Amino acid sequence: MAVAISLLLVASLLGSSCGCHFPAIHNLGDSNSDTGSVSATFGRVPWPCGESFFGKPAGRYSDGRLIIVFIANELKLPFLSAYLDAIDSNFRHGANFAASGSTIQPANNKLFGTGFNPLSLVIQLLQFQQLKERTNELYDQAKNPDITDRLPRPEEFSKSLYILDCGQNDLHYGIITSTEDQVKAFIPTIINQFAAAVEGMNQAMKRTTEKLGLPHLSAYLDSIDTNFRHGANFATGGSTIQRLDARMFKIGYSPISLDIQLSQFEQFKERINELYKEGVSSNIKSKLPRPEDFSQALYTVDIGQNDLDCALKSMTEKQAIESVPGIINQFAQAVKRLHNQGARTFWIHNTGPIGCLPFEVLDYPQQHENVDQNGCLRSLNEIAHEFNRQLKDSVIQLRMQFPDAALTYVDIYLAKYSLISDAKHHGFVNPLGYCCGHHRDNLCWRKKTSNGTEISATPCSNPSAYISWDGIHYSHAANLWVANKVLDGLVSDPPTPITEACHRSLNL
Known part of the structure; x- marks a missing residue:
């Protein structure tokens, strides 16, 4: 019988006793670490999100800070800017919200499946509304001139020229999917949607930007002038490892999947080298x-929960498990792309106990034998375990493939489940309860319209008493607890604190 003995050695060119100096963090992921990408792209994450720490909506699906922020704090690095949050670019003389492939019609699974951009006219209007709202906030806060000099003055919104140039893609979509008569019959609907978008915009000027002698307009999502001195956050709420298809789009996942985030990173790096x-x-x-x-x-990479959630919403549990190898393979390809771009130190989170998410428990038909001692769904957590097992195996293979890289596998599942298992001891109430919104009725991250009035979800009086903020995402207090659990390396492989994550592990 052959006996294999594996010794884990922590090594570094500078010696194992030295801490690591990370000049920056680059994060890829989903809503667990999104600090503003979805908010910038698809409309601001509304109040009461952000209430506990920021006192206002801050682009996060929580009442406060996320684990990625505590990671940055541990490494003595500042706030990590969302790559798509371009509010600090130069918008002194306007902004360009146009996006190739966009339509007047709101994107649906058919439009997306045909290849059109989900950033439709209504999404561009949401982006404009956020630009206006945040500009007013920054002026009210009396920000320094370095910031306000790159923003329009609040009083200028009513005096600006608003240009709309769209509709060709709507006709093209109709031509490739319908008869000519059907296209003509649908035109009034498109025009009505256009008119609704224009409503409320007062055009006080009639000349183009060039004629007015104004400078080049910054693209709203082109955020290269935001402060990325110590890294960028490419994570986007609703993102998946898998490239989005029509099925996933219909369920509601973000089109900014992991491969799109990688493309953003590659462009980010290329443009910085050019500058x-x-x-x-x-x-x-x-x-x-x-x-x-x-x-x-x-x-840092924290993604995968949405892939499993999508699988559970669209196939059997057996099929969901069978889909895991393909998802993990795409994840490994993403790490290889980062390595090809020069990345050498990786901090990879596995996925948490999805069977303990309050909304999953409420959505899933419960059977006594499928519920564990904490009220979590065993079968869903078993799928998460299988995902994590294959993810860890993939990380081990990547270490062998890239001996010049340091890859740390972080057991977020263990940290979160230990919190759920001993919630009361740590000062939390019912671990399967949540603070903000109502299941299927008034979601915390989405405003509800009643009799023409927008209504925000109502949060509980003490968010810090809950592990879950909104039924899906963790609260500020829970994120802080989990961060403290993982940063010292006790739930990592190798068991390395994040401050020493640059040291390579060698299997001999």
Whole structure:
């Protein structure tokens, strides 16, 4: 019988006793670490999200900070800007919300499946409304001139020229999916949607930007001038490892999947290299990572929960388990792409106990034998376990493939489940309860319209008493507890604190 002995050695070119200096963090993921991408792209995450820490909506699906923020704090790095949150770009003379492939019609699974952009006219209007709202907030807060100089003045919104150039894609979609008579018959509906979008916009000027002698308009989602000195956050709420298809879009997942986030990162890196070669001003450089920082940065990846949730919503549990190898393979390809871009230090979170999410418990038909001692659904957690087992195996294979890289596998499942199992001891109430919104009726992250009036969800009086903020996402207090559990490396493989995550593990 052959006996294999595996010794885990922590090594570094500088010696194992040295801590790591990470000049930056680059994060990819979903709503568990999204600090503003969905909010910037699809409309602001509404109140009461953000109430406990920020006192206002702050682009997070929680009442406060997320684990990624506590990671940055541990590494003595500042707030991690969302890559798509472009509010600090130069919008002094306007913003461009246009997006290739967009339509007047709101995107649906048929439009998406045909290849059109989900950033339809109504989404662009939501982005405009957020720009206006946040600009007013920044002026009210008396921000320094460096910020307000790059924003329109609040009084200028009513005096601006509003240009709308769309409709061609609506006709093209009709032509490739319908008869010509059907296209003509549908035109009044498209025009009505256009008219509804235009309503409320007063055009006070009649000349184009060029004629007015105004500078180039910044693309709203082009956030290269935001402060990325210490990294960027590409995570987006609702994102998946798998590239989105019509089935997933119909269920409601974000089109900004992991491969799209990787493309954003690759463009981000390429443009920074270009800017440095062009000799841009020190003011711009101060808000960008140095080209040499990319190979020294920490790359955190926290994604996969939505892939499992999508599978459970669209197939049997057996089929969901059978889909896991394909998902893990796509994840491994993503890590390889990052490695090809120079990434060498990875901090990879597994997925949490999805069978303990309050909304999953409420959605799923419960049988006594399928409920564990904490009230969680065994079968769903078993799927999460299988996902995590294959993810860990993949990380081990990646270590062998890339001996020059340090890959830390972080058992978020263990940390979260231990909190749920001993919730009362740690000061939390019912671990399967949640603070904000109502299941299927008034979701915390989505405003409800009643008799023409928008209504925000009502939060509980003490969010810090709940593990779950909204039935899906963890509260500020729970995120802090979990972060403290994982940052010291006790639930990681290798058992390395995040401050020493650059040290490579060697299996001999």
